[in-house]
Amino acid sequence: MREISLDRLRTLVAIVDLGSFAEAARALNLAPPTVSLHIADLEARVGGSLLSRTRGRVQPSAIGETLVERARRLLADAEQALEDVQRQVLGLAGRVRLGASTGAIAQLLPQALETLGQRHPGIDLQVAVLTSQESLKRLAEGSLDIGLVALPQTPVKGLRIEPWRKDPVMAFLPSRWQCPDPVTPQWLAAQPLILNDHSTRLSRLTSEWFALGGQQPTARIQLNYNDAIKSLVAAGYGATLLPHEAATPLPDTRIAMRPLQPPLWRQLGIAHRAGDVERSTQHVLEVLWGLSAD
Structure with a gap:
């Protein structure tokens, strides 16, 4: 029929x-x-x-x-x-797909999710753990709506990539160590290290920071999960370099946090497709912009 x-x-x-x-x-x-x-x-x-x-x-x-x-x-x-x-x-409901690194998901997204739930409870935010390059690729393909990506990035046709946050990278060390303040590449390179693996932008940033002091250290272990790295630091396994977002709690009392000399910053951007943005995606972007930091 x-x-x-x-x-x-x-x-x-x-x-x-x-x-x-x-x-x-x-x-x-x-x-x-x-x-x-x-x-x-x-x-x-x-x-x-x-x-x-x-x-x-x-x-x-x-x-x-x-x-x-x-x-x-x-x-x-x-x-x-x-x-x-x-x-x-109308933006009263909908599904928004977001890609971000483990660090952003652990520290920044919980704040965004809480605010989004209060303002727009009908929006379902689906989060995927992705590198910056994976996020940009999926955005270009149309299988992602928003990406939280490390900066700088090469422009991608059809995408908007805008600066979002600039957070200091700090040294996280076992509190029982005798630590200088600030921490230099020369001193830190002589310590056992726990660092992000080579696939991350943070790994490249820290390598460049060490190189400023003429250092090229080898890490004891490389991980992509910042909370796991901090747990190892607390256990005394080694020191690390990680971003510290101003709104996040201070680390475990077994961890000492020290500034770097020279200073190092981790910059993040928000990427999404150019042109008209669905109302639900716009609501998520507004919440994320509320977490921006200079």
Whole structure:
């Protein structure tokens, strides 16, 4: 059977509910011949009579009752689908896909999620742990809506990449160590180190910082999970270099945090597709911009 128009099903349901072609025409704001054509078309498609006139009132046939029952469900589903889409267009609901590094997810996203839940509880923020390059690739492909990426980045056609945060990179050391203040590349290179692995922008930043002091140390272990790195520092396994966001709590008392000399900064940006942005994505961007830092 060929597909059936929802308008024709709506006409059938109106006739059954109102008991009259004329009343259905008035309720649907249709001309009476149009109502008759809708029913004739439906009957031609199903191959049987859908309605009968009994005691001056139009009643559904057995076939008609079956089709009316299904039609009510289809019309309700269609209305619900339109309502869901309209809520998403208005930014009242929707799904937003965000990619970020483990560091940003651990320290910054919890704040964003709390604020988003208070302001826009109907928005579902789906988070993926991705490197900056993976985030930019998925944004360009259309499988991601927002990326929190390390800066600087080479411009990507069709994407907007804007500076978001600039946080100091600090030395995190076991508190029982005798630590200078500030920490220099020469001193830190002589200590056991726990560093981010080579796939991260932070790894490149720290390598450049060590190189300023003529150092090229080898880490005892390389990880991508900052919380795991801090746990190892607290256990006395070694020292590390990590960003410290101003709004985050101070580290474990077993960890001492010291500034660097020369200073080092980790810069993050927000990337999204250029052009019109869906309302739900815009709401998430507004929350993230509220976490920006100079």
